[in-house]
Amino acid sequence: MxxxxxxxxxxxxxxxxxxxxxxxxxxxxxxxxxxxYELVKTLGALPGLGVTEGTIYPLLSRLRAQGLVTTRLEQSVEGPMRKYYALTPTGRASVGPMNGYISDLLSACREIRRRPSSHDHLDPLR
Amino acid sequence: MxxxxxxxxxxxxxxxxxxxxxxxxxxxxxxxxxxxYELVKTLGALPGLGVTEGTIYPLLSRLRAQGLVTTRLEQSVEGPMRKYYALTPTGRASVGPMNGYISDLLSACREIRRRPSSHDHLDPLR
DNA sequence: GTCTGGTACCTTGCATAACAAGGTACTGAT
DNA sequence: ATCAGTACCTTGTTATGCAAGGTACCAGAC
Structure with missing residues (x-):
């Protein structure tokens, strides 16, 4: 331990x-x-995103429970059935704001570096 | 509930x-x-980052426990003592890689949108 | 036949973090 | 004395990523 x-x-x-x-x-x-499984392999191959099945599948279930994606089963010629995921209108409407939120967050994160001080505190003794 | x-x-x-x-x-x-407290007010004022004391203080403690920052107490003329936080050499060395990691993550996140398919799966029936 | 390896899905248990809510204490003004 | 602002901290809830494990289908090797 x-x-x-x-x-x-x-x-x-x-x-x-x-x-x-x-x-x-x-x-x-x-x-x-x-x-x-395609998402597992695709995202897992991205550098810095060593993501596995234990991460992806619960996430996909959550997205479906939230109504952001729908699923559809389809036979595969080379293995078990595949579960295809597609965006719902709600999901499609969410992508833009979410990308925007993250971008804004990172901008603020960088900008804060060059901010002297928010309320210009009277310099403390001396 | x-x-x-x-x-x-x-x-x-x-x-x-x-x-x-x-x-x-x-x-x-x-x-x-x-x-x-300055960080609480500064970060809390950023749009999209409505962050409060309950978030900042534990985070600062964690950073100190990890050796990324040091603390120093100083008297204030208008209230209780202030605890000033400053980067350690380790902390300073971490900022660059961390910013890089987040940037790469977001780049990958955007790039994945225009990727047709990772292993070009033989089109499934029909 | 039965192994092995690849495809494809899912669940459980653990560690970690954000946040609301609450608590303490010092200072100056009403 | 009471209130508001400054300044610090802790506890409990909730949500997440991930390793580890489990199931099942298929094809080829033995």
Whole structure:
């Protein structure tokens, strides 16, 4: 035990993926439907996004429960049935605002670096 | 009770902040030290980042525990003591990679939209 | 026949983080 | 004395990513 304190950077990247990953999937579905395993392989291959089935499948279920995607089963000639995911109108309407939110967040994150001080605190003693 | 299912978008933004918020603080400290309450007010005022004390203070403690920041107490002429936070060398060395990681993540997130299919699956029946 | 490996789906349990709500304490004005 | 503003901190809830494990289908090797 006591192997909890991993590399702080690795630990941070896990948190940084939250939310972004969901957006990745919605973006991936914007132009075409895709099946789960395809998303696992596609997203897992992206550098910095070493994502696995244990992450993707629960996320897809959540998106369906929220009404952002619909699913459709289809036979495959080379294996089990595939479950294709496609955006609903609600899902399609969400992608834009979500991309905008993340962009704004990052802009603010960068801009804050060059902000001297919000309320210009009277310089503290001396 | 049973007020669990809030607005999915609001819920998502909470998750999207994870990690980014930590980076915001490190960026804010890159050019100058700041005290906790100042960060609460500065970050809380940013649009889309309605962040409060319950979020910032635990985060700052975590950063100190990880050795990314140091603290220094200082008397204030108008209230209780202020705890100033400053980057350590380790912290300073982390800011660049973290900004890079987030940028790459977002780039991948956008690029995935125009990717036809990763392994060009033989078109399924018909 | 039965193994092995690839495809394809799903669930459980753990660690981590944001946030609301609440708590403490110092200062100056009404 | 009471209130508001400054300034710090903690606890409990909820939501997420992910490793690990499980099921099932198919094709080719043995």
């Amino acid at each position: 006591a192997e909890s304190a991993e590399d702080p950077f690795d630990n941070w990247t896990v948190q940084a993926r939250k939310g972004v990953l969901e957006l990745c999937i919605l973006n991936a579905l914007e132009r075409q439907e895709r099946y789960g | 049973a007020e669990s299912a809030e607005d999915p978008f609001d819920n998502w933004t909470v998750q999207a902040r994870k990690g980014v918020l930590e980076l915001c603080i490190l960026n804010a400290l890159e050019r100058q030290e700041r005290y906790g």
